[in-house]
Amino acid sequence: MICGGETSPLFDEKIKVVYDVCTVCGFTYKQPRFHPTPEQEKILYDFHDNSMENAGYVTMLKTFLDHAVLPYIQSGDALDFGSGPGPVLYELTKRAGFHAEHYDPFYHPQADYENKTYDLITATEVFEHLSQPLKTMAKLSGLLKPGGYLAISTSLRPEDDQAFLTWWYRRDETHIGFFTPKALAHLIRDVPLKRVYTNHKNHFTFKKE
Ligand SMILES: [Zn+2]
Incomplete structure (x- = not known):
């Protein structure tokens, strides 16, 4: 799905779902039949x-x-993509000195951001929810100014x-992609992004060339 490789099924007996694992x-x-509907989500x-x-x-x-943002960029136009009900990171980014905006398909669905470009885009705890991660990555990359950063x-x-x-992470029913x-390296294969930071656990920062 990310790299085009063959997959093999993996059954999760505890929560009764089947995953496709890329070999x-x-x-x-x-597998999509186990995804929650948007209403359930x-x-x-x-x-x-x-x-x-x-x-x-x-x-x-x-x-x-x-760790993932301020060592690289400290000001400019920022978008928090998938900001949730809070929206906490949007507030923190604003306080840090950015001109901040946020988007969330459920809580702040105004799509004004689509016609703008940004110096910084953040997407925390978003990619595990996506049904088309490659498409979203291409979209976010397109919204960045040259030299801008995407931190996820x-x-x-x-x-x-x-x-x-x-x-534990797989137990959240809304988490569908791991x-x-x-796989993350493949995710940026077709976009002009280069990874500049990771803690090898859950933080990843990319720079647009
Ligand atoms: Zn793959």
Whole structure:
């Protein structure tokens, strides 16, 4: 799906879903018949306590900003793509000195951003929810100014299938795609982005050439 490689099915007995695992890049995709509908998805997101009042969530995003964004860029036009109900990272980015905007298909669906370009785009905990990650990556890359940065967070899946089947991250029903380092490398294959930072766990920063 990301690299075009053959896939093999993996059955998750605990939550009764089947994934397709790419035999080449390891990208793991929940079969579409197990995806929540947009209505179910919205209900699940409404349960997420992603606001400025949730100290743990705010700390997590501050860490992301400190490690994956601010060492590379400190000002300019910023877009938080997939900002959630909060929208916390948008607030933090604004406070850090950026001219910030945000978009979320469920909570802030105004698509004004589509006709603009940005110095910084952030997408935290977004890529694991996407049914067409390559398409979204191409879109975000197109919205960046030359020399701009895209900073994302998504947790890398454990390499071993048995470890994957006990991994907490897969239990969120709205998580449908799970990346390996190889799959992420393939994700930027056709766009002018170069990876400039990763903590090898869940933070990735790309620069547009
Ligand atoms: Zn693949």
